[in-house]
Amino acid sequence: MATVKGVDYELVVTRPPKDVTPAFLKMNPNGLVPVLQDGDFIMFEGNAIMTYLADKNGWKDVYPTELKARAKVNEYLHWHHTHARLGTPQVLVPLIMEGAGKASPAQLEMVQNTEVTIAKSVDIMEKLFVKPYIAQSTQPTVADYACYCEMDQLEIMDVFDFTKYPKTSNWMKRMKDVPFHDEIRATLNEFLTKMNLNPAPKK
Ligand SMILES: N[C@@H](CCC(=O)N[C@@H](CS)C(=O)NCC(=O)O)C(=O)O
Known part of the structure; x- marks a missing residue:
């Protein structure tokens, strides 16, 4: 989003757990990425970082200030963590661990459940969120950026048939x-x- 908006930023590639130093843990005690440092202000949580940047820079198109439009974006951003976001810990990570021969029994079960896990989110996206963008907006908002990051990797891995969901596929x-x-x-x-x-x- 920062690239699309043309703001200057420095990307510090950090790969947990190997790059998690004591200095990094001071910024995010969870030892996870992303973390934002803006002068002496530091914060973590990807969705909160996006809304902070949008508010700071006045990007009303990606984070509307109108009460109900903003509420719809927030609705998605909260739902995201218990649904679409599971594509990483319950699909991508188990597949990586399986490939490395290091998957736990729980991760092997997650691999078996890949389609069901993804369908739980995409069903709701199709019924509720995509109209025509995720937070029922006419252009991408932070909700779309958050959601697409998850769906994009599933599409590249080809682990789910999105064609059964026309609104989501078109989105x-x-x-x-x-x-x-x-x-x-x-x-x-x-x-x-x-x-x-x-x-x-794929391109
Ligand atoms: N709720 C956090 C989750 C952060 C998170 O899980 N980040 C992943 C990368 S997408 C990570 O740092 N994983 C490294 C690890 O689990 O060791 C957010 O949305 O920012």
Whole structure:
């Protein structure tokens, strides 16, 4: 989002757990990324970081200030953590661990449940959220940025048939028109290829 909006920032690539130093733990005691440092102000939680940047820079298109439009964005951002976000800990991570021969019994079970896990979120996205963007807006908001990061990796790994969900599939196509999409996706493609989770590298 910062790239799309053209703000100056420095990306410090941090790979937990190996890059989690005592200095990093001072910024985020959870030892997780992302973390934002803005002068002497530090915060973590990806969705909260996006809304902070939008408020700070007055990006009303991605984080509307009108009461009900903002409430719809917030509704998604809270729902995200217990639904769409599970694509990482319950699908991507178990697949990586399985590939490395290090999956726990619980992760092996998650691999078996991949389709059910994803369907639980996509069903609700299809019925409620995508109208035509995630928070029922006419252009991408922080809700779309949060959600697409999860769905994009599932699409690249080809672990779910999104075509059964026309609104969601069309939304995913529209998100590919967001500026810098291909450049940003290239990094994800590369990572998933390295993990042997990219059956057919896509643009
Ligand atoms: N609720 C946090 C979750 C942060 C999180 O789980 N980050 C992952 C990367 S997407 C991480 O740092 N994983 C490293 C690890 O689990 O060791 C957020 O939305 O920012």
